[in-house]
Amino acid sequence: MKCVAFDIGETLTCDDRYWASWADWLDVPHHTLSAPVGAVVAQGRDNADALRLLRPDIDLTVEYAARERAGLGELLTENDLYPDVRPALAALCDLGVRVVVAGNQTRRAGESLRSLGLPADAVAVSEEWGTAKPDVEFFHRVTDLARAEPEETLYVGDHPANDVFPAREAGLLTAHLRRGPWGRLWADTREVLAAADWSVSGLGQLASVVAGK
Known part of the structure; x- marks a missing residue:
């Protein structure tokens, strides 16, 4: 194994702060938005459908732009990182593997993530690439980055x-x-267990995966 991509x-x-921010923006209690988020997750639908359930006539393009103007656009901070992120990525770097980050995010989110100075060799996001998961082209770009x-x-x-x-x-x-909700909901299904080479409950387990490969 030469690279671990995240x-x-x-x-x-x-994602807690992200959804809390949307609840505040729509002027509903946080738990009121949590319920439709859980519903669309369970149904395998687009996350944004949770917002449409609360406001069927919402124009998300308009709302995203309005939030951006209000200073509430996608921004990732140190407080958004899970506690195991930095030590896990650093441990993988110490093992000599290349560490990259690639996900479905906006250009602004990618810039803010890079500004955090994670122990990673590269960070890329879907908006910069012009392709997003689950498209196979996204994963071709991942291997290029790797x-x-x-x-x-x-x-x-x-x-x-x-x-x-x-x-x-x-x-x-x-x-x-x-x-998170997606990771836990389907963790023990036959399809996921068959498709995943490994199942981990925390990023700290990955160093052992790499060392044993």
Whole structure:
């Protein structure tokens, strides 16, 4: 194994603040938005459908632009990182493997993530690439970023449909992370267990995966 590549949302970063911000923007209690988020997750739908359930006539393009003007656009901070991110990435670097980050995020989110100075060799996001998961082209770009063959690259993510299944289809090794709503909901399904080369409950387990490969 020459490279470990990481998804971003609910793998490296916690989405709690993001959804809380949307609840405040829509002027509803946080738990009122949490319920439809859980519903669309369970149904395998687009995350944004949770917002449409609360406001059926919402124009998300308009709302995203308005939030951006209000200073509430996508911005990732140190507080959004899960506690195991820095030590886990540093441990992988110490093992001599290339560490990259690649997920479905906006250009601004990518810039803010790079500004955090993570122990990673490269950070890239879908808006910069012009392709997004689960498209196979996204994973071709991941292997380019990895500077390794697909079978030498491990992709780590929480979402089976966006991370595990398409990465495997593209020929990459896969690790399913039992974290967040997507990671936990389908963790023990036959399909996920069959598709993932490894299942981990925390990023700290990856050093052992790499060392044992």
